[in-house]
Amino acid sequence: MKRKAFWSIFLFVFSAILLVGCSGGTSSSTTEPANTDQKGTDSGTSETKSEVDRTLTVAVGSDMVSFDIHNHNNTSTEAIHVNMFNYLFKKDANGEIQNELVEEYKIIDDLTVEMKLVEGVTFHNGDPLTSEDVKFTLERVATDDTLKEYPNYKQIKEVQVIDDLNFRVVTHAPEPSLFHRLSRLGSGILPKKYIEENGWDNFLANPVGTGPYQFKEWVRDDHITLVPFDNFYQGKVEEWDEVVFRVIPENSTRVSELLTGGVDIAVNIPPADWDRVNSNEGTSVVQEISNRVIMLILRSTEGLPTADPRVRQALDYAIDDGVLANTVLRGGGVPTLTMVGPGNFGHNPDLYDTYNYDVEKAKALLAEAGYADGFEITLQSPRGRYLQDAEVAEMIAGMLAAINVKVNVEFLEWSNFVEMRNANENKEAYLLGLGNSMFDGAYSVDWYRAERYKGHTDYKNDKIEELLNASASNMDQAEREKQIQEISAIAAEDVPFVTLYQEKINIGVSDSIDFDPTPDEMIYAPSIKRK
Amino acid sequence: MGKFLIRRLLQIIPVLFIISFVVFCLVFVAGDPVALMLPEDASPEDIEQLRESLGLNEPFHVQYFTYMLGLVQLDFGDSFRYNQSALPIVLERLPATLELAAASMIVAIIIAIPLGIWSATKKNSPLDFLATGGAVLWKAMPNFWLGIMLILLFSVTLGWFPVSGRGSFSHLILPAITLGTGIAAEMTRLIRSSMLEILNQDYIRTAKSKGIRNFYVVNKHAFRNALIPVVTITALQTSTLVGGTLVTETVFSWPGLGQLLIQAVNTRDMAIVQASVFIIAFVVILMNLIADILYKILDPRIKY
Numbered sequence: 001m002k003r004k005a006f007w008s009i010f011l012f013v014f015s016a017i018l019l020v021g022c023s024g025g026t027s028s029s030t031t032e033p034a035n036t037d038q039k040g041t042d043s044g045t046s047e048t049k050s051e052v053d054r055t056l057t058v059a060v061g062s063d064m065v066s067f068d069i070h071n072h073n074n075t076s077t078e079a080i081h082v083n084m085f086n087y088l089f090k091k092d093a094n095g096e097i098q099n100e101l102v103e104e105y106k107i108i109d110d111l112t113v114e115m116k117l118v119e120g121v122t123f124h125n126g127d128p129l130t131s132e133d134v135k136f137t138l139e140r141v142a143t144d145d146t147l148k149e150y151p152n153y154k155q156i157k158e159v160q161v162i163d164d165l166n167f168r169v170v171t172h173a174p175e176p177s178l179f180h181r182l183s184r185l186g187s188g189i190l191p192k193k194y195i196e197e198n199g200w201d202n203f204l205a206n207p208v209g210t211g212p213y214q215f216k217e218w219v220r221d222d223h224i225t226l227v228p229f230d231n232f233y234q235g236k237v238e239e240w241d242e243v244v245f246r247v248i249p250e251n252s253t254r255v256s257e258l259l260t261g262g263v264d265i266a267v268n269i270p271p272a273d274w275d276r277v278n279s280n281e282g283t284s285v286v287q288e289i290s291n292r293v294i295m296l297i298l299r300s301t302e303g304l305p306t307a308d309p310r311v312r313q314a315l316d317y318a319i320d321d322g323v324l325a326n327t328v329l330r331g332g333g334v335p336t337l338t339m340v341g342p343g344n345f346g347h348n349p350d351l352y353d354t355y356n357y358d359v360e361k362a363k364a365l366l367a368e369a370g371y372a373d374g375f376e377i378t379l380q381s382p383r384g385r386y387l388q389d390a391e392v393a394e395m396i397a398g399m400l401a402a403i404n405v406k407v408n409v410e411f412l413e414w415s416n417f418v419e420m421r422n423a424n425e426n427k428e429a430y431l432l433g434l435g436n437s438m439f440d441g442a443y444s445v446d447w448y449r450a451e452r453y454k455g456h457t458d459y460k461n462d463k464i465e466e467l468l469n470a471s472a473s474n475m476d477q478a479e480r481e482k483q484i485q486e487i488s489a490i491a492a493e494d495v496p497f498v499t500l501y502q503e504k505i506n507i508g509v510s511d512s513i514d515f516d517p518t519p520d521e522m523i524y525a526p527s528i529k530r531k
Numbered sequence: 532m533g534k535f536l537i538r539r540l541l542q543i544i545p546v547l548f549i550i551s552f553v554v555f556c557l558v559f560v561a562g563d564p565v566a567l568m569l570p571e572d573a574s575p576e577d578i579e580q581l582r583e584s585l586g587l588n589e590p591f592h593v594q595y596f597t598y599m600l601g602l603v604q605l606d607f608g609d610s611f612r613y614n615q616s617a618l619p620i621v622l623e624r625l626p627a628t629l630e631l632a633a634a635s636m637i638v639a640i641i642i643a644i645p646l647g648i649w650s651a652t653k654k655n656s657p658l659d660f661l662a663t664g665g666a667v668l669w670k671a672m673p674n675f676w677l678g679i680m681l682i683l684l685f686s687v688t689l690g691w692f693p694v695s696g697r698g699s700f701s702h703l704i705l706p707a708i709t710l711g712t713g714i715a716a717e718m719t720r721l722i723r724s725s726m727l728e729i730l731n732q733d734y735i736r737t738a739k740s741k742g743i744r745n746f747y748v749v750n751k752h753a754f755r756n757a758l759i760p761v762v763t764i765t766a767l768q769t770s771t772l773v774g775g776t777l778v779t780e781t782v783f784s785w786p787g788l789g790q791l792l793i794q795a796v797n798t799r800d801m802a803i804v805q806a807s808v809f810i811i812a813f814v815v816i817l818m819n820l821i822a823d824i825l826y827k828i829l830d831p832r833i834k835y
Binding site for chain 2: 062063065066068071073145146148150151201204219220221222223246247248249250252253256257259260262414415418422452
């Protein structure tokens with residue numbers, strides 16, 4: 001009896017697997033791929049072709065962190081949030097700051113800006129957007145020091161409500177970057193009434209914003225589904241009935257999903273797969289510069305060879321940024337002599353898409369500094385954090401060997417790497433990619449500030465200090481822009497860090513859609529069209 | 532049996548207590564997560580401020596006391612990454628992990644039992660060599676490689692199964708085959724050797740001499756006795772599957788416990804690490820208990 005039961009179960013399970021295997025073969029080749037992200041409720045077999053096409057599926061490399069827009073520092077999380085929340089201001093494709101939820105504004109004095117909200121904006125739950133929501137949102141992030149975005153908003157002192165649509169933002173001190181702060185993650189406007197009535201936990205589970213798409217479902221580490229908001233103040237977005245962000249951490253799996261049509265967009269395609277994606281019919285890799293500059297952070301601590309500006313210049317001249325950007329990264333970077341990339345406030349175009357490379361000059365500089373026979377340094381590098389980072393570090397070691405500088409490359413796992421930096425245990429050089437979500441060059445050049453990185457880089461340049469202090473509270477934007485450009489020019493000469501290249505983002509896209517990536521790495525569904 | 536069960540269930544408490552202490556120490560020693568939470572350009576003051584706000588500047592004993600106070604109420608604290616209570620996040624992943632573990636075990640058992648018995652009965656035949664050699668080869672294949680190859684063949688080229696994700700039954704097949712075949716390889720060899728040992732026993736010879744058909748001798752008399760080591764390895768492997776299917780989960784974007792745990796380790800999300808290890812430990816203990824009960828059912832001579 002028991003034996004019979006065993007064999008019956010065995011045969012049942014075996015045939016069930018066979019049956020599913022075979023049925024998968026017939027359905028998946030036509031409709032399955034576009035729906036692999038969805039749950040059993042809409043497995044796709046009964047949907048018509050046009051319905052399938054109206055779902056935009058995006059493969060991302062890591063899961064969204066949270067719907068608490070004030071408590072994450074994650075670009076890929078913001079890339080999803082931009083579809084659900086609106087900022088007071090927004091950067092356009094050229095990096096210019098434009099009004100979004102604000103219809104007009106007036107600068108009252110160095111500390112105060114008066115703004116008026118666009119009329120008729122509603123949250124996804126139907127509540128109207130008012131000045132009270134702005135006050136609630138900005139004062140939360142400006143006062144709660146446990147929030148990860150607090151450092152970027154603590155400059156705001158208060159928001160004074162004038163009436164339902166008019167309010168004033170008051171800062172503690174003159175704040176030239178205020179508009180940059182109000183046009184990025186952390187400044188999305190939250191619904192005060194909804195949160196106060198239902199609590200934060202409810203908001204995190206059922207988030208509500210004013211954006212073109214509203215929340216439908218989040219299965220952690222699997223997918224997030226958004227649907228159009230009927231009463232979006234700029235008009236309902238008709239292009240996509242559903243936008244699904246699927247979490248696919250493994251690069252090769254993300255590529256396979258793109259190739260089989262399982263997703264329409266796949267972020268972070270590694271160089272090794274570019275040919276595969278481009279040679280496949282119906283998919284291609286599109287590139288755009290990111291706002292991340294890869295560089296060698298040097299230590300100018302007295303006693304180290306890198307304390308001598310001539311040595312730092314020699315390192316810059318010995319490294320062929322062109323080879324790194326075009327060969328090691330296979331065109332995935334743009335050589336640069338500045339940390340402030342295009343689209344950022346204070347960008348200096350003379351220092352972009354160019355680099356110093358002259359081995360003879362490098363040798364001469366070393367000889368002049370008294371290191372004709374070379375020396376030994378340690379280069380610390382993360383592995384797998386940035387595009388081809390380990391290969392770049394190895395290549396730099398090879399390039400510096402040509403001027404008799406022996407480089408010991410030390411690879412660190414990311415959390416150890418962060419700890420090394422945090423504990424100021426950095427050696428002569430380490431490889432770092434610096435982004436700038438503010439798109440304000442002041443944040444990049446602040447890395448040269450002596451006080452801030454004492455014991456870390458120990459770099460000090462009096463002229464740069466002077467310009468940093470002058471620009472920090474300069475409300476004359478034209479003058480401030482020149483000051484930041486000048487800081488970059490001095491740094492390109494004095495080489496506190498060796499700026500290598502600006503990294504590109506590489507996104508796999510189905511040929512059936514029209515998608516232009518932007519340097520801020522946002523995936524804004526309303527701007528993605530079907531062809 | 533009843534007394535045995537009560538004793539074993541009570542033993543779980545000190546074991547979990549010790550495990551939670553060890554995990555707390557390891558996470559504490561691993562370093563502080565604050566710098567990882569802030570972006571590269573965060574200033575040292577910002578880092579220090581957040582550390583203080585989260586209470587991570589407190590000494591070891593204070594942090595441990597706070598942790599234990601929460602633990603007795605089954606509160607592991609809030610995840611730094613998700614800003615939500617850790618235990619529900621971990622428990623949310625358990626069904627996906629258990630589903631994959633169960634499917635993989637079914638695949639393993641379906642392959643290993645017939646193949647192991649067959650190999651033992653046809654000892655030293657070319658087919659036996661093929662089965663045991665194949666098992667070694669299969670075991671030697673790394674999971675991530677096998678997973679990617681299966682995706683390339685069955686999803687990209689043939690289009691039979693979805694590439695990744697969780698949802699329908701067809702999503703389960705490739706990851707279950709990836710994990711299950713590896714276990715099957717190990718199990719096949721174990722069943723084979725265990726069957727060989729039993730097939731040489733006197734009572735098998737007696738059964739055969741009584742004229743019982745070989746099929747019944749092998750499948751009824753010998754197989755049941757060969758099952759004890761199989762139960763042991765099944766329990767062990769199921770425990771491993773619950774805690775350690777990270778590679779396969781990542782390759783197939785399977786939203787299970789393994790992926791959550793490794794991300795938590797990378798971001799030093801202590802609450803998630805502690806809650807995950809606690810749950811995994813609990814499952815492991817439970818699996819061992821089930822194995823012990825099964826021993827008794829399979830062999831009534833076993834006394835506890």
